[in-house]
Amino acid sequence: MKNVRRNKSLLALSITTALFATNSFVANAAEDVERIEITGSHIKRTNMEGPSPVTSLSQEDIQKTGVTDLISLFTKLPISGQGTFSTQANSSDDTANGGSSVSLRGLGADSTLILINGRRVSVSPFAKGIDTAFVDINNIPLSAIKRVDILKDGASATYGSDAVAGVINVVLRDDVDGAEISAKIGDTADGGGEEQSLNLVFGNNTDNTNHTFVLEYFNREEVMYSDRSYSATANQAARTGDPNATDFRSSAGIPGTIALASDPSNRRIDLYGNDICAPEDQDLANNLCRYDYAPHMTMIPAAERFSWNYMGKYEINDTIRAFAELNGQNSKSTVRGAGSPSFNELYMSGDNINHPFANMPDDEFYMQDLTMRRRTVDIGNREKRVDSDYYRAILGLQGEFKDWSWEAAYSYIKSSSVERGVNGFPNSRRTQEAIDSGLWDPFEPSSNSQEALDFIETTTTRVGKSTMKSFDFKVSGALMDMPHGELMLALGTEYREESISDNPDDQFLRGEVFGTEATQANGSRENFAMFGELAIPVIDNLEVQIAVRHEEYSDFGTTTDPKISFLWAPTEDLSLRGSYGTAFRAPSLHQLGLGRTDESPNLVDTLRCEAIGNQDRACEPQEYTAVFEGNPNLGPEESESYNLGVIYNITDDLNFSVDYYNYDITDIIDSDTQFVMDNYGLDQTIVERRPTSIPGDPGEVIQVNDSFQNIGDLQTSGIDLDIRYALDTESGMFKFGYVMNYVLSFEDYKGTEEGGFEQPQMRWTTSVDWTLNDFSATAALNYIDSFEQEASLKLNKKVDSMMTLDASINYFGIENTVLTIGATNLTNEKPPFAYHDFMGFAVNVHSGQGRFAYLQAKYKF
Template structure:
């Protein structure tokens, strides 16, 4: 594979982004501050592996949102989520996961400073920055530090840092609009953007600019995707007919109601559950499944700077984002033995009866009879998430003969209002169940008054806030024969708070089968840090940094880093670093929190369907005694850049984490009930009902791999051809599945989330006069299937191509066109994934066209 990759890259594959190594082809001596350091130095003196994606690169890529840009990068290798993760408490969001270590281990900054995490937690524990809340038009470049950076930035920077850098100043006016359509799914998208600025900082002493983005995209349901809508995968490895049995008595699907209602079909039980016999009622859940929510998003950014004197500048920045996403939450509520409601007094769930009393019109028996039934006449349950994001930054910075300094204050928050519709009122249900006022067998006979009494709409609130004060100063301490000794120091005071609540209907016990994630807590962080850069020789420099953090909830963390940069030739640079880092326990993991969700797992002890997937209620609580995750990072690399148009880089990384926080594998708990007393609750039949867990420090995690980046440009008679490639190879990714367990290898499989060994992109860009075009090849490797169903042993890889072009031959106007997924490839079949493709790597769309126009006035 490596020979194949290098050959293709050498023949002309090129990354659409300028993702070459930080040193490659850089002849500028401008003094800049680069992500991963507080020191200003010439751009040739960069010591960290930093990938740079410019605004022009983003435009060339054809990508139209910040998450799409970042998720396509090879270093975003797995375990990252976007709005396809619709079953989450953080539906409609998108994050980035460097090195496959999850969103919680990737620090996202804007202009080198923090932004608020999203209002709720992903997977009940991950707090992260929602990329959908951040602007795209205001972005000048994105710097991705592919190295640990806790010594500079503190918590969360174990896998690396994504620093979104906005324009420091802008003059002129730019308007843009585009439309897009996926020809396979019919999904439409519309976008508009504006960027306007005035004032020359050098001549006028000030600059102010404003940007605005707007985006609207249709909802995509599973029923709108041709290869998914029938939910019949019996011809594929590990595939089956996906139907949900319902409307039956006594927990036995073959004891079905006398007639079908709503979307029910008459099916052979063995077709749905091999080995079973009899006839059942079942429905296709595709019609109640949203794959990609419909969205409306608006982003605004306002930035101003004012020269107080020749050496001092005041600046202010305000970011605002509004995001509205809509989706089908699920089918009409199912009444079954797993029916629950929340008991606020005991902070636990209480069981709600599904037993029809004797004499109930829907009960054909003389004795009380339990039922399983969907309330189809109430309609599907829907959800709308409305999120607002804000960040205000005020600061003053100066540059004198000896010191450069920057003092700033920041406030940022994320606020969620989640609205749910067509949920069911527990008290009305209990009343109608007792008096026979609701007909389960023939819902068409129910009165509208009965239906209206059952329906409730709810609103779930949540917010996350961060406020900080930062002060940084840098200088040159001494002059050595090889150059000046750089020094920087700083202090940070930060306050974080989170409050994720639930609806009044859930809190009062009125909502049936509630899902909730209650989080309430806060903490104060203080940090002091310092950094040195020492030129030991004209070819060799040493960098050192250290940061001490104090958290009011768990205590202290110390994070040192040491790096070397050796340049024996003008065209060759060798670099290496070792560091220690940490991730503070998230507020859901360590503070007061309780989560209730619903999941499924294979249960070998199920009395009806042993070894098959069964549904259960999942209760998760915080652990106030949990320890932070610690890490040791090592990086070693080289950059060969014989000219400004040629560069090759190779970087090796190794990350070792200790005390990784998580939950023990649910399957292991089910298989070993004696080792987990009290964690499992079963009903009178022995069927799985509830599993209770607490966050814990599971043990170690280790990962290693390397990045290859190649770039070559030629100035030809007709224009310029740029060829480049960026590939990441995952060598190992190991961690235990439960506390004290053996390390399990996840690289090249989906045991620890889908982690393909190779991910990369190669493309060719051609610029000729007013024309510009880029053809990009994206490759994601296949991986081994690790589910218990061994019918599918491997999930295939995927190769897709994007093509973009622009024409600037009209005065002040640029026309653009792009085709995503040029060959209309669908994601590879994965029998273990919830939607039968891995949503952390792919999306269900096909060939999509985009047409746009941009008008620019200087």
């Protein structure tokens, strides 16, 4: 069945076309020279193709997709995989709200190196998922981009740490002469997500200077899970009627569940007094009052960004030029979540004035100390606001000395963020004091005064800063003449200082805020690197390139990484290329310097499930408290990779490239809390449990203590295919193409395989571009293969494949003006159902945006 499905997909692809103009064999020579100079090598070259596989997306290619930010572009790339994340699914529980990044080949956002104009960028001060250090690509406005180059093999020998999966180099516009203004508005079909953007680009070129300025404003309305029918409730079992689906509603309800403090497993739904658990929330089988948090949670947060960019050069004399790159952005994001949950953190003494059983002397709960599962909905739903500033300054000189070129630059980059919890967050110490004094009655919400609510509510603050200072120098040129050409050499050095600080307020550090997640991490490091490259013309049509880079880190040691690659063109139309190299990823400053951090992952208590079955939902995924800390003894991840490819121009109008890749990564840095729960669940020093009176029951988990380790290995291999066809007819010019990534194998230490959960085996994008007179149009299909449901659910089902259609029409009939109308996901396809979480779809793979229609106008003057 796999082969049948695969053949059908390939047949469909051959009929349709590719969205992205990758490695365009019809690109003009100037673009090719510039692309090769920047990405994949420090050696300047004039030939079109280099030894390493590079995909290039022009400004025009990006505009055709209809996307409004970089992450929307990257999520459409077939090469993107697990670990790519957007602001989708940001919530009050996220640790990197407002941030986005891409993971090439599914090897992790921290294994994909992001460059701007060939230089590094500082990471976000707020890590994703506690430990994933990432460059926030939301800091790069689309209007400032000239081109995006994607190097699809390991490149630590050229660029250093993090280039395990490959490199994304964003090249900014620097050649504008004149001005242009553009505006775009768009909206979704199902509510929420309305967007507006306004861009102004202007510049001028003289004999010895050029200046380019870019200003961009972007605003997007939030999308709530309640805006989509498939995610409007956390009770997926009731919504779908599927016996395999789960009721993900929280066990912390309103007014909640009452339990004995001495034995929390002895509990009752709160049906006492004036305020009682609503009938639709009563879970009689598990004695729980549930709460449907989904309607109150953000799917895509509101965002507002203002960006400015300047690129300038000044020709000092015929051989020396000064240059400057100045970029900045302010961004604001708002995320929402349901009222804060408490899971037995609070208690009420047996003699409390508000004790619900004070007048029931025959009840076993009479005069007993109580605990509770409860939502503090009475103080409102949670709301966090994130305000971030980003600054980047590059000052440098470049020039020529005889036949050699050189460049030196100083870089300073700073990212700072302030995250504030402005609504719905209780201070647990004050809440407990209010219970003890009788000021606040957790079991009778309607009886509580505004004074009581104001007393227990707090605001939270988290402040983060990330900086990078660096100096780099490189020189390249012809070392000597050889029988078949010049022996080219590049040498360089780089010194870098990095620091991060991520500090929540004191009340969080004291453990006084429940219902929120934040990290604390502080660290700094210095790095010194030396690198060199040789391009050897072995024969007239065979070039071999050798690169090596040596790095010294102040916090974990040294590493040296080589790479060898070749490009052989036996005929004018046929080229073969290949590369082999090692790469590494240094442990992030977050992983080394993380302070105590509380998380609430969804886990299955497998040991308790085996002991008591599904009593107390022991066999179902539930939120548990996991306490993380950094590990200063971490070593780097190391990898070996190789690539073999063919580029063939069949005719002037038809060409293709195909590449085989293989990665072997060892000593992966990770934390696997489910693994800890499964293997150390009865060790009270690692997994803390509550005492229980039920025979054989190990007790409910209170918290899991976890950290980061060099925990395991990963191997993956696959095929990249890119086909192009141009057809000139009386009805217009048509350009067809097809881009595919097919994963042959994927295996990591967790047992994940190709086609496993969130690991689709195949992705492709195919489209047709048409141009005639004053009109042009694009239609594109984006396909994501099916994959297995989350493994712990043990379901013999799959998450279905998904295909979306993007389309746009441009009109050029008005002088200096381009008008565009278009839509992404034109047919408004819903994401396929996934059983693993409350929203009912895999937010790390599929989009819940739905159809997004837009209008755009651009005017040049």
